Amino acid sequence: MTQTIDARTTDGPQTTTAPTTVLPRELLPPLELEPARVRVGASAHERYSVPGSIAAAVSTALLLGPVLGMVGMGWVPLMSFVFFIVFYSVLISITEDKRAVTDRFWQVMLWSTGALVTGVLAMVIGYVFFRGWGVYRQMDWTDLKHNFIASDMGLTGPLAPITSGGVFHALVGTLEQIGIALAISVPLGIATALFLSEVKGRFARFVRTVVEAMTALPSVVAGLFIYATIILLFTKERNGIAAALALTVLMLPIMIRSADVVLRLVPGNLREAGLALGGGQWAVVRHVVLPTVRSGLTTAIILGTAHGIGETAPVLLTAGATSNTNWNPFSGPQTSLPLQALEFIKAPQPSMVTRGFATAALLLIVVLILFTLARVIGGQRAGELTARQLRRRMARSRRDQSRVESNHQVIRDQIELLRAAHTLDSRGDHSS
Secondary structure, three states, X not given: OEEEXXXXXXXXXXXXXXXXXXXXXXXXXXXXXXXXXXXXXXXXXXXXXXXXXXXXXXXXXXXXXHHOOOOOHHHHHHHHHHHHHHHHHHHHHHHOOHHXXXXXXXXXXXXXXXXXXXXXXXXXXXXXXXXXXXXXXXXXXXXXXXXXXXXXXXXXXXXXXXXXXXXXXXXXXXXXXXXHHHXXXXXXXXXXXXXXXXXXXXXXXXXXXXXXXXXXXXXXHHXXXXXXXXXXXXXXXXOHHHHHHHHHHHHHHHHHHHHHHHHHOOOHHHHHHHHHOOXXXXXXXXXXXXXXXXXXXXXXXXXXXXHHHOOOHHHHHHOOOOOOOOOOOOOOXXXXXHHHHHHHHHOOOHHHHHHHXXXXXXXXXXXXXXXHHHHHXXXXXXXXXXXXXXXXHHHHHHHHHHHHHHHHHHHHHHHHHHHHHHHHHHHHHHHO
C-alpha cells in the first residue's frame, strides 16, 4: 500500500507516492469472543490414562490372586506392573500412532526402573533404621559412659541390657582405616589416572589392563595378600594399618578407572589452548585439566570410598576383632563398623541383633557425612569459586595492582630523570 504526499517545490505543488507500513490485524473488525488459548502440556487423555491403567492393573492382579486364587499373593505386584504396561499401551494406541506408543512404553519403563531402585533403597534403609531404632530410643545422650556411640563393648557381656555398651571402638577403627586408605589411594589413583590419560604409550596400556583386571579382585584375596606380605613378614600381628593397606588395594582400581574416564572427557581444545599460551604439559594439567574435572574426581573418590568402607573380610583377616578402643592403628587389633555389625548379627541374643542393626544405621550416617563433605570440598563445577576463593582472588588482585602501580611510578620517575639529564646535556652543548 502507498500513501499520497503533497510535496511543494519551486515549480509548484507536485504529488509523490511513498511506501508505508500497514498492520493487517488493525484493519480487521474487532472480535466479539476471544479465541480459546492453546495449552502446552499433556492432554486430558494422557493425564487420565496413567491412573486409569494403574487402577485397572491392580484390580486385575487382585482378581487373579486373592479372589480367584490362580496365583499367590507374592506375585500381585509383578502382575500389576505387567498389566499396567499392557493397559497403558492399549490406551495410548487409541489416539496415538505406533511411534508415540513405543516412546511412551520406554518412558514408562525408565520411570519404573528409577522408582523401583529408589523404592528398594528406601526400603532397605528404612528396615535398618527400624530394626536398630530401639538402641537409639533408649540411649541416654547425656551419659557418655552408657552412650551407644561414645562407649565400647569392653565391659559389656552378651546378656547386658541394650543400654549398655556401644560401638565407639568400631567407629574409631573405621575412620582411621578409611582415612589412611584415602591418604594412600587418592594421590596414587589420581597420579595413575593422569599417567594413563596424559602420558599414554605402551606401558600405559599395560597398566590399564592390570587396573581393569584388579577391579574384579575378591576382597578376601586382597586381605590374604596383605596378611601374607605385611603381617607375616613385618608386623607379626594384626593391626589397623594392615587393614588400611588391604582397603587401599580394593579402592585403587575403582578410583583409577573412574578418574581415567572423567579425564578423557576433557575437551582437547582446552589442552591445546593452554599449550598455545605457553604452558608446559604439567602446567596445563595442573591449571586446566584438574580444575575442569574436579567434580568428576570427587565422584571417583566417593566410589572408591564406598567400595572400601563396607568391607568386612579383609578387615577380619588383617585387623582382627576387639571389643576395646584402640587408637593406635600400628599396634594391636582394631575392628570396624561393618565387622562389628556382623559380629552383633551372628549373636543369638535379640539385644545383640538390635545392636547390629543400630551399628549398620550408624555406618550409613557416617558414609552420608563423608560423601557430603567430599561434595562440599571438591564437588564444585569448573569455573565456580567459593566465597573464600573469591576473597583470596580479590586480595591477590589488589596486591598485583599495587605492585603494578608502584612499578609504573618507578618507571615514570626514571623517565623524568632521563628527561632532566637530557635537558642538562642539551644546555651544556648550547653553552659550549
